[in-house]
Amino acid sequence: MTGPLREPAFRRLWLAGFVSEIGDWVLMVSLPVYVYRLTGSVGSTATTFVLALLPSLALSPLAGVLADRWDRRRLMLWVSLAQAVALLPLLTGDLVLVNVVMAVQAALAALFEPAKNALLPELVGRDQLAAANGLVGVNANLARLLGASLGGLVLGWSGLPGVLVLDVVSFLVAAVLLARPFGLVRAPRGRAPVWRAWLDGLREIRGPLRGMVAVVGLMASSQGVFVVLFVVFVTERLGGGEAEVGLLRGIQAVGGLVGGALVGLVARRVSAWRLLAWSLIAFAAVSFVGWNGPHVTTAFTFYLAVFAVCGAPGVISGVGMMSVLQLHTSDATRGRVLATFGSLYDGFQALGMVVAGALTAPLGLTALLDVQAVLYLVAGLLVVVISRRASLELADRDS
Template sequence: MTGPLGLPAFRRMWVAGFVSEIGDWILLVALPVYVYRLTGSVGSTATTFVVALLPSLALSPLAGVLADRWDRRRLMLCVSVAQALALLPLLTGDLVVVNVVMAVQAALAALFEPAKNALLPQLVGPDQVTAANGLVGLNTNLARLIGASLGGLVLGWSGLPGVLWADVASFLVAAVLLARPFGVVNRSGDARVFRAWLDGLREIRGPLRGMVAVVGLMALSQGMFVVLFVVFVAERLGGGEEEVGLLRGIQAIGGLAGGAAVGLLARRMSAWSLLGWSLVVFAVIAAVGWNGPYLTTAFGFFLVTFALCGAPGVTAGAGMMSVLQLHTSDAVRGRVLSTFMSLYDGFQALGMVLAGLLAVPLGLTVLLDVQAGLYLAAGLATFLIGFSSVRLAASSS
């Protein structure tokens, strides 16, 4: 059986997504550093991160409708070209312009992702969807390693103009790869956005209703992690910025292994099982890491622990996306996926807020174990929903 990379259309979309994500990471790393150098203000730098989160929440209805009503390849092509053009105002170097460009790029990326994820099942067979999502997860971690490194290096070597042209090049390469048709059916363009989005929401039924809880728990836990991780490294390990960066970066190494393993795991288990077991394993590793300081504070132990977290993190992402794709019809897949992406972002933001509010009254140790417990709860819920789904399918056949 030919793997997903043996299919030319998927291979081109896969490479285009990879190059585009490198551009996203270059910008995500370089612009906040540039803002901090320019202003010396942590608040101004934080604002740059915030404007990268808001567009995906605001554009969820539009992104999903466009992914379902327009030709998805052409939408991705137009977005890639628009991302390249939208970078040009950075030549001014103005702080306000930098934040506007960051917001526009985040908005365009929010349009790109639902189209890419909705298109994927059209390019591969149902039996290869999970393996294909694993390759996409592999892409994400490779892009993170390459793009994040390039963002800092290019900014140091040639300043903001160098970042601009490197990023422009990445988006134009992606556009070239997307220029040739994939040979799938085009979409139609006549739909009222809000009404069409509501029609898509009605498709969230059956197993997907349960996935609302699973995705919410995953995002809530991840939001807590983003905040608590920095405090954990500082208070429990006595580390600083370098240690925080190294431990966050090392997760991408495990992510590469997880992405490579998804294809093999997909042949032996369903998407439901892959998601459930990944979440349970992730919860166990997280609990070991959070409680590790009771036994040792040796930095090497935590390098290994957080590297291991990267693998189930990627396989869980591939399993989640595969479940959503396989239980959604092609006509509404873009709207359903964009809604779940918005749900994830919203609960992740809630997790960040809760971590900040509860860290003092509950204590860091309790809250860290709660964070791991949320992943465990998501895994157990996945098994229950998946079992019910299989049983329902068997009874109706």
């Protein structure tokens, strides 16, 4: 066993993320399909996603402060248990309660993610960080491959109760893996009010991280358009149903696995900036091919191939983004900085969702999906500019 996997604490965090994300993908795929089937409305589907993002925006300051003040492993443990309990209202099948569950799960995830991402650099060496993030990407895409495919199938076979059972089990298994200490001693830090501690963390967003605000905003807006219109694209352009939606979301994990493996091979030779820039540009190119494919063919095998390829730059861009953010923050403020960028991502993703829901009818589905690809292209080109400026500034300081 080589690389970050040699660290027992990292292995347990990696496995806990894997089983938890299987359940996440089951939920992420099945609930939008359920809402779209129930209402037949793109606007209602977009509303479900937006409502799921609002709590995370509100909780971002608290989440970042808690991740920097409390023991991060314990915080993730209690959040996993709360996520299992919060799924129970799905048994009713009521549309309002489905939206409530999405909102609560997003709120709890807003507490979980900054703690997990801030903890990772403590478990592996700095030179292993990109490789560790690559393994997390492999992990996430394996979960997507299983969870997304299961989401559509389980919803079709057993409805929301089956979705509930799978998700509850995943969160409980994650809690068991997080129950054992990682060997890190982390005393509570600071007693300043949450708002003041959060503002102190914001001061860390300087230098190249300021440019990353625009990059993350573009990436998130593009993703917001995607998550709303993907279901519509598969059902209306390709004539698919629940199983096809789940399969095409899941097949992206095949490329994601390849992308995660590539990161592990090149992490020590390619900077996080270059990983991010070129993966975003590649993502834009593949997306454009996929969205415009129905002009030529609607053969399902073609889209299986396109979305499988799309997974590689998708996971590499996520690894590059997270590595850049982690490497440019200190441990004392990392939770707050990552929570702030998480909130930024959610806010712009919500903007993308609203745009998708409002403009699909007047502008057309294909036009908006092409805009989604262009946003990724602009983000990639912007990363090239930011990284060059950062290199020049570093050279000036060294001279």
